[in-house]
Amino acid sequence: MEFSTDGGPIEVLTSIDLEVADGEFVCILGPSGCGKSTLLNIVGGFLAATSGKVLIDGQAVTGPDPRRIFVFQERGVFPWLTVEGNVAFGLFRLDAAERAERIAHYVKLVGLSGFENAYPQELSGGMKQRLEVARALAVNPDVLFLDEPFGALDSITRLVMRSELLRIRRAEKKTILFVTHDIDESVQLADRVVVMSTRPATIRRIVDIEMPHPRDLSSPRYIELRDLLLGEIGLAHKI
């Protein structure tokens, strides 16, 4: 993948070869500015790769698709719609009864019951993020793309949201591609962590996190995996 800029083309991603299985939770981990969001945008169909292709279920990706929904940082919800309105946003093809049923189901699933008629500005950052996840899940996509979704949250809310995401994932088995620069986050969440290099980014290593959920954050295995990733990113273990 190349971007043309005033200073000539910049190669952002090069020779990326990654296969993700159905229902897998894959974290793409890399330093800021390495191009991991660019990769996600290409996979999601928002950017066309300068070379190479993306196949999902054998079909080439040509553009964004409601079967694969992006979740951004909390700014992605529609501020002029209520919680219900936001969840209903992608459901315009359904009849009213089915729409109401889906809204009720997903509002409850993400723990926003009682806030159906609240506007996003009345919600906390974590609640807005839940709302965005509910809006994404409501259209029953096969794949979720999460681009540093918890990056704007405080660290406590972030931890809560991670376990919430895992809880939701147990309820709704989706394939998840999750971009983050947070090593702990990737070890806590992913089935596999794809470690990216700096620009032009390529896959340095793919690490299987074979630990079952819930994961013990002080277990020797967790710390071992975290240290392995720290090493891969090229950071010394001490600050």
Added chain:
Amino acid sequence: MKRLLPFSAVAALIAVWFLAARTQTSGLFPNPLQVLFGLVELLQRGLLAKYVVASLYRVSWGYLLAVVTAIPLGLFLGWYRRGEQALNPLLQLLRPISPLAWIPISILWFGVGDMAAIFLIFLASFLPLAVASMNAVRSVPPTLLRAGRNFGLSNLRILTNVILPASLPQLIVALRISLGVAWLVVVAAEMIAVNSGLGFLIVDARNAGNRYDLVVAGMVMIGLIGLVLDVSIRQLEKMQALRWGYGS
């Protein structure tokens, strides 16, 4: 107490006005009481209602025509980069020309009458509305547009379900500002292009025997109606689905 403050300011103004009227020597400058009598006289002669209706009629038509043409054009220009590149320089060239500079042209085209005034009001509201709608569309956060595309919305649905609601807070501010401008311009237009309305009242009262009490009575009415227009359009900003756009 807070609610009383604006009224005390008005009361202070009236007091100063009384004193100022007493000190002047020409005898032309009216005091507030004379203006009040002037208003009563206009009311009794049936002129007040007639002129207010005439002015509001012109403002309504000119403004509504501008709203229904400028907002779609602005949305279109904000949405299609090419269109903006083609037309924006023209808009920016026309914008600094005061609507009043169009008075001769407007009389040439439409003659003396309602149409000339309506055209001027249309021009005065059209340009700020078109530019504001264009900017409103361009400042719609890209994440929201992407979300719209991601959920498979058609271009039309993106316009009605994302772009329009996202730009509405800015559009309403533009509507309010351009209504204010329209009200300013109707008075000026009526001074030259027509034979009725509050603007006409002001020039006519001066020309026909220096009736400054009626001049100021006209000014007071203009101010009061302008205030009512502004307060009414501000009610829009209080809508629940818009509040996000105006901070907290």
